[in-house]
Amino acid sequence: SSPMVMGFNKTILIPDVYLSQENLKNVLLHETWHIKNHDVYTKQIINLLVIMYWWFIPAYRLRDKIDLFLEMRVDNQTTNPFSKGEVMKYMHTLIEIQKNIQDRNEFKRQSTHFMIQDNAHILEYRINYLMDGMYRKKTNRILMIVVLTLPLLTNSIILESAFEPPNxxxxxxxxxxxxxxxxxxxxxxxxxxxxxxxxxxxxxxxxxxxxxxxxxx
Structure with a gap:
C-alpha cells in the first residue's frame, strides 16, 4: 500500500497503483536515501532496545520519534537540491501516496521503511516541516543525556525483600x-x-x- 524498503535486501517495493514519472522519481529518491543511510539497522537497534526495556513506557515513545526523525531526515536529504517548485511537487507526491493507502500494509511488523505510514498526523507534521524551510529544533543536550541514561540506571536497581540478619x-x-x-x-x-x-x-x-x-x- 506504500513505497518501502524491504528488510536488509536493499529492495524497494512500489505499490500497484498509477504513479506519474515525477511521483515515481520522488519515491525512488526517498527510498534510495533510506538505503544509503542504513536506516534499517537503526530501526533494528531501536527495536532491540524496546524488547529489552519492554516495561519502560517511554521506550515506545522513543521508537515513534526515531521513526519520524528518520523520515524527516530523508525528506531533507531528498529535497535539499530541489527548487521551491520541486519541493512543492515532492509534498504533492507524499499526499498522493497517502490517498492511495487503503488497507494496513501486510509487511508492517517486519524490517521495513515506509515512505508514508498510514497516519495523516505524521504526514501533516512532515509537510509543515518542509514548508517551514527545514526549521530544526535541537533538543537540550542535558535532557538527551538524562533520557538515554535513565533506562540504564533503572535497570541497575534491583528491589528485593528485606530479611532480618540472624541473631x-x-x-x-x-x-x-x-x-x-x-x-x-x-x-x-x-x-x-x-x-x-x-x-x-x-x-x-x-x-x-x-x-x-x-x-x-
Whole structure:
C-alpha cells in the first residue's frame, strides 16, 4: 500500500497503483536515501532496545520519534537540491501516496521503511516541516543525556525483600546443651535447662541428651 524498503535486501517495493514519472522519481529518491543511510539497522537497534526495556513506557515513545526523525531526515536529504517548485511537487507526491493507502500494509511488523505510514498526523507534521524551510529544533543536550541514561540506571536497581540478619545469641550447639541439665517434674514431664533457656522435651533418653544430668523435682 506504500513505497518501502524491504528488510536488509536493499529492495524497494512500489505499490500497484498509477504513479506519474515525477511521483515515481520522488519515491525512488526517498527510498534510495533510506538505503544509503542504513536506516534499517537503526530501526533494528531501536527495536532491540524496546524488547529489552519492554516495561519502560517511554521506550515506545522513543521508537515513534526515531521513526519520524528518520523520515524527516530523508525528506531533507531528498529535497535539499530541489527548487521551491520541486519541493512543492515532492509534498504533492507524499499526499498522493497517502490517498492511495487503503488497507494496513501486510509487511508492517517486519524490517521495513515506509515512505508514508498510514497516519495523516505524521504526514501533516512532515509537510509543515518542509514548508517551514527545514526549521530544526535541537533538543537540550542535558535532557538527551538524562533520557538515554535513565533506562540504564533503572535497570541497575534491583528491589528485593528485606530479611532480618540472624541473631547469634539465639543459636546454640551441642556443647551448650551438655552444659545444662534436665528436670524431671513430679507429673512425669521433662524440662531442659541451659543458659537462660527452659524448654520441655519428650524423650530425655535421646542421643543428644546422653551427657546431660537429670535432676528429679
Amino acid at each position: 547469634n545469641e539465639d543459636m546454640y550447639d551441642q556443647s551448650d546443651i551438655d552444659k545444662g541439665y534436665i528436670i524431671k517434674h513430679k507429673d512425669g514431664t521433662y524440662e531442659l535447662v541451659f543458659s537462660k533457656i527452659r524448654a520441655k522435651i519428650l524423650n530425655p533418653n535421646d542421643e543428644c541428651f546422653k551427657d546431660v544430668p537429670i535432676i528429679e523435682e
